[in-house]
Amino acid sequence: MPLDVALTLLVLSISLLLYLFIFSDGANFLVSVVSGGRRDTAVRIATAEHSAARLRRIEAKAGKADRLLNRLQQPRRFEGP
Numbered sequence: 001m002p003l004d005v006a007l008t009l010l011v012l013s014i015s016l017l018l019y020l021f022i023f024s025d026g027a028n029f030l031v032s033v034v035s036g037g038r039r040d041t042a043v044r045i046a047t048a049e050h051s052a053a054r055l056r057r058i059e060a061k062a063g064k065a066d067r068l069l070n071r072l073q074q075p076r077r078f079e080g081p
Helices: 003-022 026-035 038-073
Strands: none
Touching: none
């Protein structure tokens, strides 16, 4: 392989790597390619766990509001003198 072809390929590959790092979330893409996608899976799991925690907090608030509403809708009992 002539030297000029090797240098051209080297410059093109460096340019491609720079493009990947600068544009379109290239660093995450490159890490996922090198690691076989394990990082993407870990990010998805962490996002799912975070969403589940938020959902549990929302459900707890809804349950608390439901109990309060039920208590307010019950007829009041008055004890006579």
